[in-house]
Amino acid sequence: MRLATWNVNSAKARLPRLLDWLDTRAPDVVCLQETKLPDAEWDATFKPDLDRRGYAYVHVGEGRWNGVAILSQVGLDDVAVGFTGQPGFPDPAQPAEARVVSATCAGLRVWSIYVPNGRTPDDPHFVYKLAWLKALAGALPADVADTVVCGDMNIAPADVDVWDIRKFGSSTHVTPQERAALGGLEATGLADVVRLRWPDTPHVFTYWDYRAGAFHQDLGMRIDLVLAGSGVQRRLAAAWVDRQARKGSGPSDHAPVMVDLDEAPDGDIGPVVPPPSAPRRPG
DNA sequence: ATGTCTGTAGTATACAGA
Numbered sequence: 001m002r003l004a005t006w007n008v009n010s011a012k013a014r015l016p017r018l019l020d021w022l023d024t025r026a027p028d029v030v031c032l033q034e035t036k037l038p039d040a041e042w043d044a045t046f047k048p049d050l051d052r053r054g055y056a057y058v059h060v061g062e063g064r065w066n067g068v069a070i071l072s073q074v075g076l077d078d079v080a081v082g083f084t085g086q087p088g089f090p091d092p093a094q095p096a097e098a099r100v101v102s103a104t105c106a107g108l109r110v111w112s113i114y115v116p117n118g119r120t121p122d123d124p125h126f127v128y129k130l131a132w133l134k135a136l137a138g139a140l141p142a143d144v145a146d147t148v149v150c151g152d153m154n155i156a157p158a159d160v161d162v163w164d165i166r167k168f169g170s171s172t173h174v175t176p177q178e179r180a181a182l183g184g185l186e187a188t189g190l191a192d193v194v195r196l197r198w199p200d201t202p203h204v205f206t207y208w209d210y211r212a213g214a215f216h217q218d219l220g221m222r223i224d225l226v227l228a229g230s231g232v233q234r235r236l237a238a239a240w241v242d243r244q245a246r247k248g249s250g251p252s253d254h255a256p257v258m259v260d261l262d263e264a265p266d267g268d269i270g271p272v273v274p275p276p277s278a279p280r281r282p283g
Numbered sequence: 284a285t286g287t288c289t290g291t292a293g294t295a296t297a298c299a300g301a
Contacts, residue, residue: 010289064290210287
């Protein structure tokens with residue numbers, strides 16, 4: 001089974017590339033973020049093309065900002081919008097933004113999430129980001145074995161996940177507070193499967209600014225993650241970034257993260273086996 | 284790296300968010 005997550009930076013602007021990518025990569029389950037359109041417009045724009053390709057979907061939009069979706073060719077059951085205790089902004093009691101949707105697809109509990117950006121560490125949005133992540137960790141099930149949380153975390157987990165940590169200073173996405181909040185998600189039993197598969201490899205980036213030729217110089221960040229429970233880790237066949245989708249004309253500023261899973265076992269197949277180490281470059 | 288892309292309002296261009 002192939003699972004993918006992609007921040008498309010406007011589904012409407014990405015329409016032709018998104019459909020081509022579905023045909024080329026043929027993912028079974030797709031988590032999307034930053035669709036940036038209302039549900040009715042999503043339906044009008046995408047339903048026929050997704051029906052034709054055999055994708056069921058759920059889209060949670062709010063108009064010009066945010067917006068998440070899950071597309072699935074392998075079932076889409078028990079859809080849930082947002083999570084219990086999801087704070088709003090600026091008042092936590094305000095209605096939650098369109099940042100989370102979850103559903104059960106072929107036995108996996110799949111979450112598509114778009115974590116608040118945070119802007120700068122002294123901005124109220126930064127406080128919101130941390131509170132939001134803490135609430136999310138509290139809303140995950142006690143047993144996450146078959147849970148997979150996919151999306152734009154807006155956090156680079158380690159210094160190796162940005163092109164040059166010295167350039168970041170105290171900017172957002174790399175602060176200890178954000179990394180601790182991400183650690184709170186992983187403490188529930190979820191693991192970052194791209195890092196699991198490529199333990200020491202630098203430049204496994206998923207995002208490059210549009211400006212200044214950042215992509216062509218590979219000045220990127222790894223901020224889109226797939227966090228998976230033990231049952232999913234056991235089935236991990238491959239985990240990679242589809243850089244092709246960031247090339248050419250009219251790309252999103254994010255590339256999709258792709259995860260290929262072996263068939264679900266019928267019974268207990270034993271403990272998680274560590275993945276092979278990434279090849280080391282000589283010198 | 285701060286060099287662009289997106290949506291909105293509204294009709295040309297400015298603004299906000301990332």
